[in-house]
Amino acid sequence: QSVLTQPPSASGTPGQRVIISCSGSSSDIGSNSVNWFQQLPGTAPKLLIHSDNQRHSGVPDRFSGSRSGTSASLAISGLQSEDEADYYCAAWDGSLHAWVFGGGTKVTVL
Amino acid sequence: EVQLVESGGGLVQPGGSLRLSCAASGFAFSSYEMNWVRQAPGKGLEWISYISSSGSLIYYADSVKGRFAISRDNTKNSLFLDLNSLRAEDTAVYRCARDSGSGDDPIVDLWGQGTLVTVSP
Numbered sequence: 001q002s003v004l005t006q007p008p009s010a011s012g013t014p015g016q017r018v019i020i021s022c023s024g025s026s027s028d029i030g031s032n033s034v035n036w037f038q039q040l041p042g043t044a045p046k047l048l049i050h051s052d053n054q055r056h057s058g059v060p061d062r063f064s065g066s067r068s069g070t071s072a073s074l075a076i077s078g079l080q081s082e083d084e085a086d087y088y089c090a091a092w093d094g095s096l097h098a099w100v101f102g103g104g105t106k107v108t109v110l
Numbered sequence: 111e112v113q114l115v116e117s118g119g120g121l122v123q124p125g126g127s128l129r130l131s132c133a134a135s136g137f138a139f140s141s142y143e144m145n146w147v148r149q150a151p152g153k154g155l156e157w158i159s160y161i162s163s164s165g166s167l168i169y170y171a172d173s174v175k176g177r178f179a180i181s182r183d184n185t186k187n188s189l190f191l192d193l194n195s196l197r198a199e200d201t202a203v204y205r206c207a208r209d210s211g212s213g214d215d216p217i218v219d220l221w222g223q224g225t226l227v228t229v230s231p
Contacts, residue, residue: 002154033215037155044205044224045155050217088155092216097169099145099157099218 003028003100004089011108012079020105022072022089028100032092034072036065039086039104048087049074081109112136112220114206119225126196126229132189132206132222140184143209145218146191148202148227156202159191160209174200196229203227 005023012018022034036049047056049065052072062083064075072091076083089102118130132144146159159180160169168180179192189206203224211217 031214033211035216035218037218044221046221047217047219050211050219051215056219086154090155090157090218092214097160098171099147099160099216101155101157104154 002103003093003096004091004102006087006089006102006105008103009106009108011110012076013110014079014081016079018076018079018107020074020076020087020089020107022074022102024070024072024091024100025093026070027095028070028091028093029067029072030070031094034065034067035090036063036072036074037088037090039088041085045088076107079107079109083107084109114208114220114222116204116206116222116225119204119227121228121230122196123231124197124229128193128196128227130191130193130204130225130227132191134187134189134208137208137220139187143216144182144189145207145209146180146189146204147207147221148200148204149224150199150202153202158204161189193227196227198229201227201229 033051037045038048039045052067053065062077086104088104093100115133158171158174161180177195181190205224206222207218208220210219
C-alpha cells in the first residue's frame with residue numbers, strides 16, 4: 001500500500017481537462033514539495049512537475065501542479081492522445097527519511 | 111549526453127545475491143544525491159534507498175533494510191546496489207535516479223532505463 005493516495009484511474013476526451021489528486025500527511029506533502037512523474041508504457045518515469053508547480057524543462061504548459069496543506073494535484077489541460085500514461089506523485093518524508101510515492105493514476109484518453 | 115545506465119540484473123534464486131551498477135555520464139556525478147527505485151511487474155514505483163553526494167548519509171526502505179546496501183564511487187561516476195537474501199517479492203525493474211534540489215525542495219530529475227531482477231527457483 002502506497003504512502004501517498006492517488007485515484008487508480010482517470011479519463012477524458014481529447015481537449016478536456018483532467019485533474020489527478022495526491023493525498024499525503026504532515027511529514028511528506030505537508031513539509032516538502034511534490035514531484036509529479038509521467039511514465040509511458042514500457043519506459044522509465046520522466047519528471048513533469050517539481051517544486052509543487054514548476055514544469056520541468058520541455059514539459060508543455062498543458063501540465064500544471066499545485067499543493068495545499070497535505071494534498072497536491074496535477075492538472076492536464078487540453079488532453080491529447082499522447083498523454084495516455086501512468087502518473088505518479090512523490091514527496092520526501094522527513095520522518096521516514098524516504099521518498100514516498102503515490103500508487104499511480106492511469107490516464108486514458110477516450 | 112546526460113544519462114544514467116543500469117546493469118547487473120538477471121535471474122537469481124531465492125536467498126541469492128546480486129550487484130547492480132548505475133553508470134552516470136554527462137554531469138558532475140559527485141555533486142548529486144542518488145536513489146534506487148524499483149517497480150515490480152505491473153505495479154507502481156517503490157523507493158528503496160538514498161545516498162548523499164559524498165556517500166556519508168544513507169537511508170533504506172524498511173522492506174530492504176539489512177539486506178540491500180547502497181554505495182557509490184565518485185571517481186568512477188558509478189552508483190551500486192548490493193542485493194542479498196533475495197526474495198520473490200524483490201522481483202522488479204531497478205532504476206537509479208538523480209536527486210537535485212535541496213532541503214525541503216528535492217527533485218528527482220533524471221532516471222535510468224532500469225535493469226530487471228528476477229528472483230525465482
